[in-house]
Amino acid sequence: MTHRTASCSCGQLTATTSAxxxxxxxxxxxxxQRRTGSVFAAQARFPASSVxxxxxxxTFVRVGDAGSKSTFHFCATCGATVYYTIEDSGDSIVIPVGAFADPAFPAPTFSVYEERMHTWVEMPAGIEHMD
Structure with missing residues (x-):
């Protein structure tokens, strides 16, 4: 099993995965882009039972373009998002890759909303694209 721990900046809020x-x-x-303060968000989806x-x-609830709700869980002390859930994916927990602070974390295999991608950003070769 692969155990990894994601945390907020101050370490008060953590999410440990066993898968x-x-x-x-x-x-x-x-x-x-606004949520992360970066030009894109990188995230990993895990079975909820493994987190x-x-x-x-x-929490902060955001309604997406298709109407589904995402509930973001962040530390009230330092403000860093550690995980979120998506209304239509009740059996999953999504964790921002940066919260793991692990340069060896697996590379992304899927990219969405590329019509809003900054012109200087390049995705890894072989990644699946969805507009």
Whole structure:
């Protein structure tokens, strides 16, 4: 089994996984750009049963283009998002890749909202694209 721990900047909120990610993806939508403060978001999806959450979180609910709701859990002390859930994917927990602070984390295999991708960004060879 692969155990990895994601945490907020101050370490108060953690998510520990006991499984490999189901999918690692990047999203170029403007909401993800605003949420991360970067030009895209990189995230890994895990079965909810393989993730243990510790610490207190505050939440923010965002409604996506298709109407589904994502609930973001972030540390009330330092503000870092550690995980989120998507209304239509109740059996999954999504964790921002950067929260693992692991340069050896698996590369993304899926890229969405590329029409909003910054012109200087290049995705890995062989990645699956969805507009």
């Amino acid at each position: 490999a990610p189901v999918r690692v993806s990047v999203c170029h939508c403007l909401d993800c 243990a959450i510790a610490g207190a979180s505050s």
